Structures are given as structure tokens and as C-alpha cells.
Amino acid sequence: MNVLPDCYRTCRELKETFWLQTGPKIPALQDIISAHFGYDCGELTLLDEGAYARAYKASLSTGKKLVVRVVLPVRDGLKTEAEVATMDFVRAETNIPIPRVHLFCSSRNNPIGAEWIVMDFVPGERFIDCWDELSLEARRRTVEDLAGIMSSLYSITSTHCASLISFPSLTNSQRARRFGDHPSLPPTVEGRTSLCPATFGPVNDLCFVERLFPAPFQRCGPFTSEREYLEAVAYANIIETDRRIVKHMRWPHEKVFEVYDRVRAEYAKTVESGLVGETAGLPRFHFSHGDLSDTNILLDKTTGCITGIIDWEAAGFRPAWLAAGKAGMLEDHSHDEEDGDVDGDDENNDDCYCLHRTFFEDPFPVAGSESQEDFLLRSHFLVQLAERDLGLAVHHRYGTELRAIFAALCEVVPASVEAWIEKYRERRWDVIARGKFPFDVENWIRERIALWQRYEIV
Template sequence: MSFLDYVGVDDPWIGVNVDLVALQSIVCQVFRIPTSQCGPPIAIALERHASYARVYSFQLPLRTVVARLVAPVKPLFKTEGEVAAMNFVRSHTSLPVPTVFAYCSESSNPVGTEWLIMEYMSGVELGDAWDQLQYPQKQTFARDLIDVYDQLFRLKADGCGGIYHSTRQMDNLSFARRSPRWQPLSLESLCLLKSHCNHSINNGYELGPLQDISMIDYHLVVPSPSQTMPTFTSEEFFKLVAFNGNPPTRSDFDLPNREKCVELFQSIHRLYPSSTLFGPSEPSNFHFSHGDLHDGNILIDPQSGAITGIIDWETAAFRPLWAQVLGVGWFKEDDQRFIIGSNGPGEFKDDTAPEDIQLRAFFRHHLQKKNPDLFSCFVGGAELRAVLHAAADDPRPVGETDIFLNRYHKLGYWKEGRRGAFPWDMEAWQHRRMDLDAVR
């Protein structure tokens, strides 16, 4: 019996020695100022970012800059993908994304880990400000959030994968001069990128390994870049997430749960034979998404409610549209309308004030008016997203995948009167799960 799911690492920073003095020196070098004109590093919400990044601010004479130190999870690719994503979105939309002044995607530098030096974005985290906002401010945020989804929707590719700067351009001297890369890549790193990022999109960008949040979870086996290469259908994207890479890294104990999630997804997918959003007839194009858009990664002006910054683009990628249009913070409705894991649906029982109902109606109305496809995925994609969430979950005893599958069947979400027989014999599958539990 294989037990590969847990790698026994509680903190990816264990063994990493960060030199903040060296980081301060590099900030001074990038902005060509003496050390005396650069303030000391000040930790920003370190307890919130400590898993995958450590964030510090530096006060300079004319500006404040932010340095993001990157944990050694998916070395090279995660940082290269994050920088390319921010550059791509900044050059193709009007969304407030930080400018990257300099970065290093190799840990063999004086700081001791990969890092980015970026523009400081004003505002406060949405999650910290929401309860203090008045109704008109919440309406402003709702409009801005719809605009974020709409602008990202218009960025398309013919596959699901992370985004990277073209490796062919890296050999170009003029490109190298314009790049914010702090030092040239080593030959080994350049060869790695070239071997994994070779599906051209447009305007100097390529598809490469996917950095989905579920596949950089350091509590599981983190699949290598070669196991997370771009896929070209929703079904293959779903399998990549469910199996934690291709070839799979799931254990023999956990694979049966993932296989049933895939089978359920395939069965739901086939219910929409002519749908370009939810079914197998979807066009071969996918939409750009942040990948981890939650209320800690959106900054707002607490006076107006307007979005002032969108940060942490390390899991940005092209994905199926239904997978990512799920709202943010208070507007994230999936757990109200559907079962997620072992919870829900909440059925909006917390919405007791008339203002709550009005705000949800406001968001839905303006989303449908702005982009009907986004509205359809927001409302109609909840079932597929719930199955994807179950497929990506940790194994038992932490994860709840088998609990979700049992509740999905027991509560009648398959609707056998309209859809026909359930995709598999649930009783036989439950016995198989009990046999595996006994062996373990």
C-alpha cells in the first residue's frame, strides 16, 4: 500500500535561510540609491502569507516598494509564471496589477530564496474592510469585481496552463535589456523552461506547467512541472487536478475517490452536449483566471469600495470558464447554493436584512448585463465547481471527498428522474471504501 499523499512537511520554509540585509542591498541596487535612503524591511501580514511567500515593504525617498520572497515550492516555474501573469494582465487590461521592478527566479542569489520587488499597491484587504462598508460602497465593489471577471474573460488561449514569457525571446538581447530579471538565467534553468514552455499563445507568451493552488499544496506530493503540462480539454484539466499531476501522485488508498470524481464530472459534462460553456462541445479556447482570487488578494479603497489592487498571481493560468467564475468573499455563493465538501448548502440563511437580498440581486443583474456567459457560469457552474473542489481535496482523514460523494448521492443532486440512473453503484463503491479503510 502506497502512502505518498503526505510528505511530512508542515512548513516549506524549513531549512531556508533568508538574508534580509542582502535583500535591502538589492533594493538599493535596483533603484540606484544609497543604503542610507532605504528604510529597513517591514513585514506585511507575515502570518497570512507565510506559507508560500513572505512579504516586506521598503520605504524609499520617492516611493514604497514591496518585496515578495517565494518559498521553494515549484522552484523557477512558480516565480516565472507569476511575473509573466502580472505583465500579461497589465499589458492587456486596465486592472490594477503591481508593476514588477526586478525579480530572481533562482534561489542561488544573496537573499537565499527566489524574490520579486514590486510596486506597492494602496488600499486594504477586502476581508478586513467589508463589514465597515456601507451599501453604496459595496455596490461599487460589486461593479469593480464584475469588471475584473469581464476583462480576464477576454484573455483567451487554446489550452489550459500557466503563462510564461516566450523562451525564444529570452535569447534576444533587446528583450533581455527590457526584462526585469535581476540576472540572466542559468543554462540549466533556461533549458528547463524551454523544454516545458513551448506552446505559443501570442505577443511573446507561451503556455507551460499549471500552478493550480491544489497542486502546489506542500502537504501533498508537489508534482513536477513535467506532470502538470498544459491540457487542451476541460476533462483533461479536471483529471490533472484530481490526480494531482499526470502521471498521478495520489496513493492507492486515495485514487478510488479521485476516479469517482472524474466519473461524476464526465457524466455531468455529457449532460450538456451542445453547451459551449459546460459540455464536451466547448470550443478549444480557455479564459485567463487569477486562480486564487479571495478577499485577501483584493485590495480596496475603504472610503469608496473601489478595487485598488489585485495581488498574488502565482497560480494564474488559462482555465475553463466554469471553473473560476465563483465570486469573491461575500459574493462567493457556491457554498450557499450547493454542497461543498461536508458542508452546505447554506441556502442564504445568513441573508436576513433586505440589503443583503438587494446586494445579491444587484451583483447578479449587473453580471448578466455585462457578460451573459460569465453570469451563466456563475450560476450554472456551481455543481461542476463542487465536484472539482472534491477532486482536489486532501485525502482522508483531512479531506472530505468521499463524504461529498456520499452526500451528493444521498441528497439527490443527480436528479435521477431527469438524468437517469446514477453513474455507478453507490453501495458497491461504499463497500470498496470500507475494505480499503480496513487494509489501511
């Protein structure tokens, strides 16, 4: 008997199913856009298919170009509300180039039958599509712009780990216009960012909607401690009632937390203790884009200037070491060591792997794997971070191991977490410096196998 739930289908399969069920009426958007702007809107053409949204390009009769983002119904109302509020906030409070949102609907109760956002079209090419064509001078400019954007976001802090829902300080001209009624949202919390008062909502972290099984809102924050947030990352998606299944799914993550507790204590002692204000008083969370990948950064490929940052659906406040580093496909170059693929031949590696080395320090450099240009650009990036915000630079450089642990906590499949634990111990744990690993891995695996056999879990 197989007592595990059927929750390991591919994300692509689930997305296609949800899109078919949603059936958004795209042509109806033309009439809404035309009525809003007072000019005819041309046909909408598919521009990009993201993880949980489809982007369409449209043009008004005046020549003005727009992008329409149709949102998959994963977290009704909340994700769209937070994304639009975040974009309004970032446009008002920073110089980061992002699209202006003109009109949005955060309820499926509209002529389209899905949530949607209408925003300005931002010129530029995706980082991933043009990086190889850039000159060295242009790449240096990209490095500098990216460091500036990261520091601008990181400098905004809060006492809550949460998404942003609203800001009373913004004027009407700074807010996007709403189409339709305000949706019913889960409970929110009134608080402050370092810039202004704000309303916080549950975190829209990508791991909470992994494989389109969204965690219940009440499990997703807002949080006031790092540990609460990480426990939600690990366990919030587990909604089974069968104790055998719960034990099977939780146990590997519980062992990862034993590693986290050791590493986090060392981090506080060796890293945070040298940064003024990091441990004093209430915890501080730092603002993060949440998915700053090389598909969400737009460039002028002639100058290397960043022309736009898009897809803000996962933005919010995160622990300092997380906000300072992991950024989607521009994640730490230690990825291969973390998943055990030290030869770098993982079939999942993307063709732009050099980007990891450029923007994120490699704690395990492999001889001959990095060109002199990569090394110089990465070094320039680290210097740029330090010049703008020393705390950001320190957390970026030394938070690699905690971010690796975070990635393991985000993993859904228990067997994958178990494999990560084995390889982490082999590749990353320094017995001489740290002593014994927090637990006996071989003995624990034997206990896991006994659990499978006892309950016939496969």
C-alpha cells in the first residue's frame, strides 16, 4: 500500500491543468485597457510564461506599449495585492527602475476570469539572453547597477518577516488604480518599515506555492522571528492528517534544523557580533526582491545599464543573510557542492552558470573553472556591495552556508532532503574545526528505512 499523497507531479503538468481550469478570457482585456486609457488597444500577444503568470504585450493606438500580467490563481487576492503594493512602494521610495502599474484586478470576479496587472513596457533584454554579448565595460556597469539595487532594497528594514500589503503614506498618484472590488484577504498586521508605516501580510515566498499546493495563509506569517519563518518554510505545506505521512515528510527537515541550530549559533558569534545593530534589540528583517534571477533583470546590452527589474510577486522582508544573497538563478556558486555534483555536470545546470561565479562568491573554487574576467567581475561586485553597505556585503559573503540550509528546508520531497544531508556532511562539514556532525547520519537513515518498511511508505 502506498500511503503517500499524490503531490509529486511535475510543476509543468499542474500549471497546465490550472490554466485550463482558469481559462482566462484575454480578448476581454483589450476593452478594459481601451476604456482606462481612452485609446484603442491592439491585440495582446504572449510575451513570456513565468512560473505562476503569463505576460502579454499590448500597444495603444498612440504607440504606447504595455505589458499585461495574467496571474494563475494560486493565492487568491493576496499575491496580486502584495505585488502591486510592493511595486508602488519601490517606485515611490527608491530609484530602482521598475514598471509603473496603471490598473490591476486582484479578484477573479471580473470579465477576464483571472487576476491581472497592466503596467508599462520596460525596454531592454533579459540578462540571460544578452550577457554573453556584453563588453567587459558594459558588464562592469551591470555589476555596479546590481549592487546598487540590492543595497537600496536591503537598506529597508522591518521588525516583521512579511509581504507588503499597503502604505498609507503613498498619495493617490503613487498608487495603481484598482479595477473591481477589493478582495477578502487573510489577517494582516499593522507595523512599520524603516521608511514609513505599513500593513504586512503573509509571506509570498515561492516555496509556499511550490508545485501549486499553496500553504494555508495562517501558516505563512507575518513572522517576528527567523525560526518561525524557517519552520513555516519547512512545514507549512504539510497539510496531511495521517501521522505516518506527517512523520515521513517532517523528519528530514527536523534533522536539517539540528544542523541549522549549530551553524546559526556560529554565525551569530563570528559574523553578526561584528556588525553594529544586528543582534541588539528586536530582530530586523531586510527587504528582498525574492526572485532576482537573470530572467527578471533587463539590460541595455550596449551600455550594460539595468533598465528594469520585473516580477515582484515574491518580494518582502527576509532574514539578513537571506536577503543579502540568494537571488534565483544568480544564487551562490556553491550549488554544485551543496547538491553533491562537485564535477559540475549536473543535467540541471543552466548554460549561464558563469553568472553564479560573477555575482556570488564561490567558497569552493575549482581550478580552471573560472576565467580571469569572471574573477575580476565577481571581485568588483563584492567591492561594490561593501562600498554601499558593509552589512550587506558581510551577510552576502558569509551567509552562503545558511542559504544552503534554507534551500534544503524549501525542498518538498523528503528523499531529496535526506540526500542533501548526506552530501552536506561529506562536502561541507569540517570535523576538525566543528567537531562531530550534529547527529549520526547512518543510524538515522536506518531508522528512516525501518519507518518505510513498517508503514509500507514508498
